[in-house]
Amino acid sequence: MIRATLLALASLLLTACAQQADLRGSGDLGVVVERASGSLQIVESSRRSRLARVEGLGDLSHASVVFSRDQRYAYVFGRDGGLTKVDLLRQRIDRRIVQGGNSIGGAISQDGSLIAVSNYEPGGVRVFDAATLAPIAEIVATPLAEGGKRSRVVGLVDAPGQRFVFSLFDTGEIWTADFSQGHTPIVTRYTGIGKQPYDALITPDGRYYMAGLFGEDGMARLDLWHPERGVQRVLEDYGRGAQKLPVYKMPHLEGWTVAGEQAFVPAVGHHQVLVLDSRDWRQTDRIDVLGQPVFVMARPDHRQIWVNFAYPDNGKVQVIDSETHRIISTLEPGPAVLHMEFTARGDQLWLSVRDGGEVQVWDPYRLELLQCLPAQSPSGIFFSSRAHETGL
Template sequence: MLGKTIVATVLAGASGALCAMTAEDLQRADGLYQANCAVCHSASRGGYVGPPLHKDRLVQSEAALRGTIMTGIADTLMPPFHSRMSDADIRLVAQFIKTQPVASPAWTMQQVRDSLEILIDEATLPSKPTYQIDSVYDLMAVMARGRYGRGTGRDNAKVVFLNGKTNQVVGEVVTPVAPHIMDFSPADPRWAWLKSDDGYVYKIDLYSLKITRKIRTGLTGPGIALSNDGRWLAASSFVPNLVVILKADTLEPVKYLRLEGKDPDGKFIQSAGGPVIGSRINNKFALTLRQAGQIWIIDPDREGMPVAKLEKVGRMLHDTFLTPDGRYSMVASYDDNKVVAIDLKEDKVVRDIPAGCQPHVGSGAVTPVGQRMLAFGTNIGECDKGNVVTVWDTRDFSVVKNIPVAGPTESPAAHPDAPYVAVDIVSKDKRASQIQLIDKQSLEVVRTLDAGGHAFFPEYTRDGKYLYVSAGYYGDRLRIYDSKTLALVAEHKMESPAGIFSRARTQWITVGLPPTRKH
């Protein structure tokens, strides 16, 4: 279905360049692309965790593209394909992405409904964890992407679960395509929901570590969030531009919205669905429309699930996290170099906070420092402001400091019982192996860890005793450090580890706070 949709789109927009490829060539090339490339570059070829691959964005010759596909790109997620595809197929894919425009594949509400699969009768599940752990809130979930987004082996794309007290692996959940993000029920300890890079949502039982249901809510995009009462789930997509609201327990889709509207310049556009977050003062969802610069606030408890649309929020919106009271969503605006505070009680913009270069903020990190609750916002770009981590007070949104760091940063991590705020350096050189540690009292970088590989996504365990780091790309290790001494205490091999998610996140409201829910 997907391949035919994209081929139809390409044929509909045919130009002179199309003559070099027959309809049969196009269909085969698209199939090869979807099987090998879409997981990183998106189903539309418009870009995702990898750059766009279409005629309007590529400047390389077809010969150069063939070489890149064959050999890969060192120190990135781009692997060599010379042993995975034949020379003829590599030539066909290179011609396809060099000559064809970006596609617009569809995924309708009916296709969402039809994709729902029930894999396990939940009545047969165990009443407590089947592995050794004091509490499922000690679980740490690591997204292992696999080398090709599917792994070089059969089971290499998976979620690996560890006991955060013992740092031992307790189980794993295998997914056909790279897992990206996990969210947890704020109401029931046993449930988690996983989104993979091909748009599937998986409902996971944390007692048995098994997938009970799955559904495809789109074709590309990681956005997912649970409502405060655990009844509703929102899933947004880059491709197509949509958000689906589902019943969290059954994964039955109940609301489908196309994401489009006027951007800050007044141009009507279709927009990728960025991160979505669930309020903790009510049951609302706040959805980011990346290119449109809008925030849509959806109320699933009111008839018809009405949407409040906040326009002209910023340019190229991305990550978001909640303030300690759960009322304000902190939204990163890439092209404006600011973070925007959104009031989820009154559905309005309340403040622009100056940030560094292309703020990213990741999952956010807010932690008590003296009498203040300080937010630490990472900045993934480089500009004349230099490489900094932006710190602000979450009570009045005043900027406290811009802390110089070694390079662009993506994901901060904090814990009230750990002395450091950890940030990952995501430059494209040897600095990418570094995790820098900011002392919470002095607000200065005081230590640097070399984790090997490309070190990403630091996350503290529930009790704050350990810091987990994904040393991906060529590191292929999860590395675990003592949070105070920074001594390496354990490591586990896995293929391209990425995001790390503590089950305790729903106890904190946002990362770095004391528990607000007791379990």
């Protein structure tokens, strides 16, 4: 009897130890979008390894990802209108809906309870419960003059005060949607902000919402501390202007970076990175680079700026010293570098090499390649640490 009891206790202890070994935190996890196959790789940065592949996420040709505040769930916004909630720990789809016909990104609210999706078709923003993906609200965009359609929505971000901010491409507007009083939003509209806002960002402190204009030079800025001042035009020279270079890929404005009192910005259609004073948004310098920049990203300590490029220079990456504005190094990771992502403390830089079929991990201090992980046409890379950053 005693022997049987001891065996049972030993079995329970072994089971508990095995279960404990299976437990893990979510803070070092991330996802890699595999755009061609509609799948997602779950990766971890501590050992620079792949953990799993999750399939069945639809059209990921322009996918973006946000994370729950506990960093367990990734919300994937597909181009086909799909909204997929992925469990990073169980390594599977938790819930999935198709909420629209053509989507261009999304955001998670400040408190983590709401997921908003911006839509080209139908034009507007749809908001869902983050736990269940049940519909909460629909914000209908401005109808177009010809009737039957509504303006496409771009540049959707979360903002402090349980707000979402977004732009209307076809009608030249910026809207804010305040959910602080419940599930019926208070919507404020700013019209006449400029022609065709194509993308936007919010500064890391959540104060300024900046929309780039495709139809004219310049940007539109909304000060969320003082929204009563309306939308102001800044950076009048920012845009394609009279230059003759073809624009192969418009830079993503969330690929801007603010490093201390400087902002580093990809110049549209130029082989330059613009440097701005982030206090008054005036241009202070231009840095010549080898191609048309797409993403301009700061190492978390702001000491370096990493830049990738549009075709035909998309096989290279340049590293800039943020203090001197000099190019430190030109790297050649491989064909079609689409996206870059730093780990939260900046010890690693992950980048996707789409046409090389791999994700590379670099040491951004020694500028050395640490690891190569195979992937199917990888594009976006997103780490769960984004859960605690405004606008990402």
